[in-house]
Amino acid sequence: MKAYEINPSAADGMLRLVNRADPEPRPGEVLVRIRAASLNYRDLLVADNAYGVSTNNLIPLSDGAGEVVALGAGVTKHRIGDRVAGAFYPDWISGPITAGNKKRGLGGTIDGVLAEYLVLGEDALIPFPEHLSFEEAATLPCAALTAWNALTEISRLRPGQTVLLQGTGGVSIFALQFAKAMGAQVFHISSSAEKLALLHEMGADHVLNYRENPDWDSQVLSLTNGRGVDVVVEVGGPGTLERSFRAVRVDGSIVTIGFVGGGAEINPRAIIGRAIRLTGISVGSADMFKDMNRAIGLHGLRPVIDEVFPFERAADAYAKLRAGRHFGKLVVAI
Structure with missing residues (x-):
């Protein structure tokens, strides 16, 4: 071969x-x-x-x-x-x-x-x-299943909850599709106006340009009346995690799956002070893969x-x- x-x-x-x-x-x-x-x-x-x-x-x-x-x-x-x-x-x-x-x-x-x-x-x-x-x-095997695991197995996302997503890589795009299928409200950040327009077309409720507005965490708080989002799917790592700490609600969940943003070490004070659940995950099991495929088939997702x-x-x-x-x-x- x-x-x-x-x-x-x-x-x-x-x-x-x-x-x-x-x-x-x-x-x-x-x-x-x-x-x-x-x-x-x-x-x-x-x-x-x-x-x-x-x-x-x-x-x-x-x-x-x-x-x-x-x-x-x-x-x-x-x-x-x-x-x-x-x-x-x-x-x-x-x-x-x-x-x-x-x-x-x-x-x-x-x-x-x-x-x-x-x-x-x-x-x-x-x-x-x-x-x-x-x-x-x-x-499907990595990006889709990672997004599925983050939202369903770890975060136990429910209809009406709010989710913050980052960038336009595979995990984040799948997370947008799954979150909307689950009835969630999605906040999505990117540095490209063109990509933000595509995210909005796909169903993202609020799109934020982090290059034009580096204080995107403050924008998220403003849009949620100071409460913060229920779930963050964190792909940037230290480069974005500090802002995710401020954008998530008290007792909210941050599921971290990547570190494409680089950055400095993390100060744990925000995790403790806001009682944040910070979980690292790595893809998912074969049984999760089967569950995800049933959902993809049911909703006709592509x-x-x-x-x-x-x-x-x-x-x-x-x-x-x-x-x-x-x-x-x-x-x-x-």
């Missing part, structure tokens, strides 16, 4: 196209012909050898979708031709996250999906809604894809992700 590997000899850690032996499923495993893969911010860390583990010669990317082409002995949950997406953590099937079930992560600590074929255990392959294409389904790149232009997808020019997800068709 054709596959991309992280190239340890390249200064930028970029990709090398290689030929590998076609994988074969062992008992309990399934062989999937990958049709599409999508990128996440994590993939830049992997490419830059900044993920904290050795990524030399690793097949990157965690998020892929395809069709079942072979079954190992004893497999009962899938048939040839099933359309499936792989779980980010193939060992985290149900229950809470543990050190054990998060040890193996596609495209990080084990080979990922930027290849023609993938073998996974049958419990780690999740059928996706019939109305989605392979390209759309490939956006992922927002910025651009689909052909397999031979995978490096261009990385370049666009690094430049931050995208709105929604970047996908590689395989």
